[in-house]
Amino acid sequence: MWDAVEQSEPEERPGAAGAISEEITGRILIIDDDPHFLRVLQRILSGEKFVVTATSNPCDAIGLLRSGIFNLIICDLRMPDCDGMSILQAIRTGGNEVPVIILTAYGEVDTYLEAMNAGATEYLNKPINSDELVQIVRNCLRKGNHRRKLKR
Numbered sequence: 001m002w003d004a005v006e007q008s009e010p011e012e013r014p015g016a017a018g019a020i021s022e023e024i025t026g027r028i029l030i031i032d033d034d035p036h037f038l039r040v041l042q043r044i045l046s047g048e049k050f051v052v053t054a055t056s057n058p059c060d061a062i063g064l065l066r067s068g069i070f071n072l073i074i075c076d077l078r079m080p081d082c083d084g085m086s087i088l089q090a091i092r093t094g095g096n097e098v099p100v101i102i103l104t105a106y107g108e109v110d111t112y113l114e115a116m117n118a119g120a121t122e123y124l125n126k127p128i129n130s131d132e133l134v135q136i137v138r139n140c141l142r143k144g145n146h147r148r149k150l151k152r
Contacts, residue, residue: 023049026071026141030054031061031087032103033079037126041074044130045137058082062090070098072140077104077111085111085118092119099140103128 028050032038035056042054053068055061058079065073065087073091077084084102091100099121104111107125115123121140124133 024138024141024145025049025051026144027051027053027069028072028074028137029061029064029068029070030074031058031079031084032056032074032076033058034076037076041133044133048134048137050137058084058087061087065091065096071144072137073098073100074137075100075102077102077115078106085114088115088118088120097144099144101136101140 028045030038030041030045030052032041032054033056038054038056042052045052053064053070055064058075059082061075062082064070073087075084075087084104088100088102091098100119101122101124102115102120103124103126105126112123121143122136124136
């Protein structure tokens with residue numbers, strides 16, 4: 001059952017001037033309390049050669065963030081105990097500029113504005129097309145890599 005993320009056939013994604021896009025890799029942390037959606041995201045992104053760590057426990061995610069280096073965080077907005085906004089605020093308060101994608105099944109303007117003002121890189125509504133997700137992940141990783149290069 002693949003209803004959590006809409007599937008479509010893989011296709012080559014052209015980059016600038018019709019050339020095939022450069023290979024973008026990175027370490028991604030996915031945080032979502034829905035085990036089915038978590039597995040689907042992990043399978044899609046692992047299939048694209050990203051190194052994926054996934055957890056359904058938002059409290060564990062804070063520990064993972066402290067102990068590991070991630071190039072991108074994908075986090076559900078509404079979870080029990082610790083929601084995505086709390087995780088985003090903890091990341092930004094600690095001075096970490098890693099790109100963060102907030103996912104939600106509740107596309108409300110107020111939460112969108114709150115997340116973007118708190119430093120989210122993207123705010124996406126579930127379900128999301130797998131090709132669109134991969135493209136957004138690559139764009140976020142590309143922007144994060146560019147930002148790190150500029151700081152050097």
